[in-house]
Amino acid sequence: MWLGIDTTTERLGLALVEAESVLAAETAFVYRDMAAVLHPRLQDMLRRSGVRAAELSGIAVTCGPGSYTGMRLGLAAAQGLALVTGCPVAGVNAQAAIARKCAQEGRPTVVVSRANAGDVYVAVFGPDGRVLHDTALVDMATAAQLVPAGAVLTGNAAVLLDVAGVTPIEGDDLTHPDPVDVARIGMADYAAGTLRQASPMYLHPLAYRTSPGLKS
Amino acid sequence: MIVLGLESSCDETAAALVELDADGSGRILASKVYTQKEHLDYGGVVPEIAARAHLEKMPAMVRGCLKEANLGWPRIDAVAATTGPGLLGGVLVGTMYGKSLALALDKPFMPVNHLEGHALTACLTNGVDFPFLLLLVSGGHCQFLLVEGLGVYTTLGGTIDDAVGEAFDKVAKLMGFNYPGGPKIQRLAENGNPKAFNLPLPLRHEGLDFSFSGLKTAVRTQLEKAGPLTDQLMADMAASFQETVARLLEIKTERALAQTHVKTFVLAGGVAANTLLRGRLEGLCHKKGVTFCAPPVNLCTDNAVMIAYAGARRLLAGEKPDLASNARARWPLEELKKK
DSSP states (O other): OEEEEEOSSSEEEEEEEETTEEEEEEEEEOGGGHHHHHHHHHHHHHHHHTOOGGGOOEEEEEOOSSOHHHHHHHHHHHHHHHHHHOOOEEEEOHHHHHHHHHOOTTOOEEEEEEOSTTOEEEEEEOTTSOEEEEEEEEOHHHHHHTOOTTOEEESTTGGGOOOTTOOOOOOGGGSSOOHHHHHHHHHHHHHHTOOOOOOOOOOSOOOOOOOTTOBO | OEEEEEEOSSSEEEEEEEEEOTTSOEEEEEEEEEEOOTTGGGTSOOHHHHHHHHHHHHHHHHHHHHHHHTOOGGGOOEEEEEEESSOHHHHHHHHHHHHHHHHHHTOOEEEEEHHHHHHHHHHHHSOOOSSEEEEEESSSOEEEEEEEETTEEEEEEEBSSOOHHHHHHHHHHHTTBOSSOHHHHHHHHTTSOTTSSOOOOTTTTSSSOBOOHHHHHHHHHHHHHHOSOOHHHHHHHHHHHHHHHHHHHHHHHHHHHHHHOOSEEEEESGGGGOHHHHHHHHHHHHHHTOEEEOOOHHHHSSOSHHHHHHHHHHHHTTOOOOTTOOOOSOOOGGGSOOO
């Protein structure tokens, strides 16, 4: 039994996945209530599914890209659960989860997500989900150059990109990760022995000045 | 009852285990504090850097406590965490972490106000009874509180600008010392003349509020006038500044004691580690026939013992746990429920 958690957008995604079956899944717009509602909703989901936290065999959690505060919420929650249950925690790239949802037979998928100051996060995945270009923080023009011909273009910043011959997929539910996909990617990585460390993707450089000339 | 407490509201990542008996007496079973060094190059605490460090270090603090107390998870009866006030990014990390531990253990989660933790510490460490007057002085706080019971707090006065500890740090920074420079002022002052500089005593004649920003400016202008910064000059200024703060705290504390008529005075917060200030306030209490208490220095600065203890006291008083509580950057003590 794997738990999938996503807190990288204004939506909270939670899912319980066992082998091929989905026991429970929900995605809700919670915005600033994320910290308040995550645990009551998770507790409720576990109870409804008749699952105890100790029975979890793994936790998959998105570790970005996204709001730093948002992804820390999910990561702290996952780490806390894992500390007691002793189960593994799989870090999942939120853009890989989005690509999994939008993938089309034989075509690569490009996920473009909003970042700050007109920049975007961009990642390219093969038809099988393999990473062709890992998530990077770039400007729009650079992102547009990374889109291969015939690609599926998605993500909440996809419509901002101007790429000849490629029409972005639109639809609100396509721009954020599905917690079931998050769980499935975590399970697959774990089974393949390629577990990604569950640490946040801090892609922006820190914009704080140091104080030079101080003596200690 | 054994409570695991978590603290992450500023730049200390901390966990602790406290056992509380039904009669209210308590024991510290374990305490781990990581003081973040990540801020040293920035001249102060950077909220984003603090939040990152809390996420990274909290698991080790919790594991360290279980090891120190030689306890297994089943022995823990509840989890408490600071849910405010403080730097929101850090508070959120501790809150989410604590809630997950409670959920996985199927035990209650108790949100704790960081200031209440400081306010109640002396009850655990010195067996102090209500009511008492509390002077909380640290890098982030500077206030007089009348503590009449669990959840019954009245703020009598506070700072209108900098906290005392902040003023110490900023004066140290003026002399070129790295953050946190406050403790260096005390060391420098040992070789200085406290009468060398004549500094103002802001708000000395009025109420119980403090103001330190003008005093800090006076330090700067007088240092600039005095010429090149020699070791002796810095020592003299440190001594004069420390003496001025001690005098201010004495004046205000005397006024607060006269106003409240309580028989117990508690000095808490990181600045309570300053031996001159501590000694002066102890002397004042002695003169007034008031009992003076100060928790051990390691429990005056931010820690999780006080969070575990405050959470335990509230649970023991019958307060309902709350897995749905949110983190708060601001959370005045007056908004707490009486128990």
